[in-house]
Amino acid sequence: MDLLEGLNSQQRQAVTAPLGPALVLAGPGSGKTRVLTHRLAYLIQELAIRPEQIVALTFTNKAAREMERRAASLLGQQQSQGAQPRLGTFHAFFARMLRIEADRLPVSRDFVIFDESDQLALVRQALKDLNLDPKQIQPGQVLGAISRAKNELIAPAALTTDTYFTEITRRVYERYQELLLVNNALDFDDLLLWPNNLFGQDPSLVTAYRQRYPHLLVDEFQDTNTAQYLLLRSLAGDRPDLFVVADPDQSIYRWRGADYRNVHRLQKDYPALMTYLLEQNYRSTQTILDVAMAVIDRQPDRQRKRLFTDRGAGSLIQLHESYDQDDEAQFVVESIAMLTFSGEADPGDVAVMYRTNAQSRSLEEAFFRAGLPYRLVGAQRFYGRKEVKDLIAYLRLIHNPADRVSLERVINVPPRGIGAKSFESLTAVASSAGASPAELLLRLARGEASPDIPARTIGALAQFGQLFSGWLVVKEREPLVGLVDRVLSDIAYRDYLLAGTGGEDRWANALELRAAAEEFGTIGLTEFLQQVALVSDQDTLTETLNAPTLLTLHAAKGLEFPVVFIIGLDEGELPHYRSQEDPEALAEERRLFYVGLTRAKDKVYLLRAFRRRVAGTSNLCEPSRFLEDLPADRIEGDLLGLKTPEQAIYARQTKWEDNSPRPSVPRYQVGMRVHHPTFGEGIVLETQVDRDEVEVTINFEAAGVKRVAASLANLDIRE
């Protein structure tokens, strides 16, 4: 069976497990996703199960894409014509289900999916409706609480209300749900909540889905939340064929309601569950694994794993302390330059990871200064940009005229004399007439009178209504791009954007969205908007560019790189200060660090800075507590002594601030053994950083003491 070729015996066992509930527990780099997709292929090719009876789900788009890629290459061409297994995220799968079962929902089939900013707008609206002051109650906080409740399938009425805040939350939650329906919208959490509700209401629906998809696979199972777990259990029933892959140590989405204890829950719910372990690591050197284990073993209440590899010890972990974040970024860029000059790594082999997106900034600047390219994952999301969101809001409004949030967003962009007050009277008159604001707009466009609206306002509204009714016609007749073009020209968007700051870029973004619409061809607006809502651009890694990748630790999960830099190993950064009071949150920060470490194949650089700008002001910061857990014999580098009473701070201050010039960046450390193409082997005596050149003084065995420019010399480091 060539399907099993190249798999070790543990992996084979898992792939060929008998039908029934199965759990694969594995560490990083052990081939989890590989095993999952092989299992998928095994079901189809060996057990002759019909592909369309199989569902494979994950939490993130990135994981879904990876699964798709692997499955496609395993199943090959012969499958591409016929029925396909359903692969994708929970959200995408159940959004589809909700469209199909829309007649059971309080929204129509055309419902739109509200993202976080839409959600916040609704919470603000709800607060207003309830006469609550959004300055005293943070909308974001309330939204978080609502979201948590929804992920636990708790209805507003069932919410415990023991404090003022929870009482407020309950009332806002109630109103918020109503507002969603008014807008004919669902939020992310609804995409899981409603399927659960539907299953609960109608057992025959559950049966139907069970029969339709008798074979379930789940990747990254430790990231499922309660809503997802319960959906899974509904689909699986009592005697499921359920194949689940998990690593509790890599659970990093607790804040989204993910609960790695679902692994225990699964064991309890399915006593027949077969458990398989994957213990061998194929990715990292033993040094990296040892360090990663040392970090994660500090976690209480977990089953220890012994990660091993046959890749050998490899090089030590590089630890470096910089003066500040700019220095840190500079060190990263210079180290990468050195790695590539020496031929040790390709630029594309390198990843730089950080806790928060904001940290990418100093890195980007450093790369820019050095004139080096980089790939940035996520950060300012394309679909999060204002001009793109505005354009999407137009499309959403045309698609779903009930969407008030979108209407409010676009009705005066570009400015057309319809301000907050006009909008208010529009909605007020509409609701007293029992119509939606959009309907009223259309009536005004047809010239209907409306005595409660000032004449001047009516003119502006009617004009917009005429545009709007035109779009509704275009929507029916033309492909998506046609509609986009029509909107763009009707609202003179180009002129509007170009008149503002950064207009060129923003117009370019608008055109990019247009291009995305064009790619969708004749497929409808519904799918396009759903795609836009559910697929972030976190996973749009341009594979073609051979340049270092900059990404958050979260975005790094599931990826691997020969060389990994983790920056910002400081208290407040990693662990993030928002996690400091809560032991569970702190535990997750530790896992995040663990995930970062285990992305590396060969080499890890850990960086911290003595001083860091937080919200404008520059603060001294403490080294991350995680650094204390690193085994000393696996580390090399120059941290200036950890434990920090004033003395240590003083020591650092004098080291960094009294000794100008700034600390040099020792890429070639004294005593290091290097190889030069013409001079042969030698020992580094000294390294010096000039403005844009690194000079290394080397005592060569054959040629004596020489001074060479690191960038030109093509030095090789010898162990």
Place this chain on the structure above:
DNA sequence: TTCATGCGGATTTTT
């Protein structure tokens, strides 16, 4: 209604 200016405030991670 819009534009400008100032203020304060607040900072995670993703579907």
Place this chain on the structure above:
DNA sequence: TCCGCATGAA
């Protein structure tokens, strides 16, 4: 630091 937001003037 920067951003969004509110407030005030044309």
